[in-house]
Amino acid sequence: MSPKSIAAPRVYRSELRQQQAEATRARVLEAAAELFAADGYARTTLAKIAAAAGVSAETVQGHGPKAALMIAAIEHAAFGVSGEDDILNLDVGRALVAARDRDEAIELLVGARTRVHQRSARLAEALIGAAHVDPELDRYHRNLITSVTLQERRVLEAYHDRGWLRTDVPFDELVEGSAALGSTETYLRLTAYGWDIDTYQRWCRRMLAETVFAR
Numbered sequence: 001m002s003p004k005s006i007a008a009p010r011v012y013r014s015e016l017r018q019q020q021a022e023a024t025r026a027r028v029l030e031a032a033a034e035l036f037a038a039d040g041y042a043r044t045t046l047a048k049i050a051a052a053a054g055v056s057a058e059t060v061q062g063h064g065p066k067a068a069l070m071i072a073a074i075e076h077a078a079f080g081v082s083g084e085d086d087i088l089n090l091d092v093g094r095a096l097v098a099a100r101d102r103d104e105a106i107e108l109l110v111g112a113r114t115r116v117h118q119r120s121a122r123l124a125e126a127l128i129g130a131a132h133v134d135p136e137l138d139r140y141h142r143n144l145i146t147s148v149t150l151q152e153r154r155v156l157e158a159y160h161d162r163g164w165l166r167t168d169v170p171f172d173e174l175v176e177g178s179a180a181l182g183s184t185e186t187y188l189r190l191t192a193y194g195w196d197i198d199t200y201q202r203w204c205r206r207m208l209a210e211t212v213f214a215r
Helices: 003-039 046-053 057-061 066-079 091-097 102-131 135-161 171-181 184-192 197-211
Strands: none
Touching: 003 046, 003 057, 003 066, 003 102, 046 057, 046 066, 066 102, 066 135, 091 102, 091 135, 102 135, 102 184, 102 197, 135 171, 171 197, 184 197
16 A cells, blocks of 8 residues: 555545534534623533533633633624634625725625624623623723724725725724724614614614715
């Protein structure tokens, strides 16, 4: 038997183990996200996450302490991956900068924000509460706000280069204003007072068109 024929099964088994590990991690993060969102950070235990994911407590522990699971769960819920710090490397970012005109850009922004909020807003609310008592999560929350603003800047830079944004307002102000309009806190505030998704999206379109984009 040649060395090549011996190596092939080993590569296959290695790839299979990797796929299984990734599937297990996804189950753990999905279970963690559901529990954190429903029960809050303090009442969610690693044992509960393990039971919901159908894995052992040791497996959950292997994916990090509870704070690390909260962080990874938020990123996984929002974007399907964790640890990526450039939105332009993700499908959602590439779709945003592929807009063909101003109106499509506004529509894509509103759609992307809505989907992210629907998947992760309640989990983000749990993070905000946990940040008051956990220094690691407090640091993460602060860094997350900075990161979201940076992602906003990357997308708006592409629109600015195409002449779609207002020129009578400093670009930095446009970035901060757009990030505030699309923030989880704004979404939670408006939907908590009874706005449905259609109302929220109409408001977002109007505010972006009036305050960020050129007419």
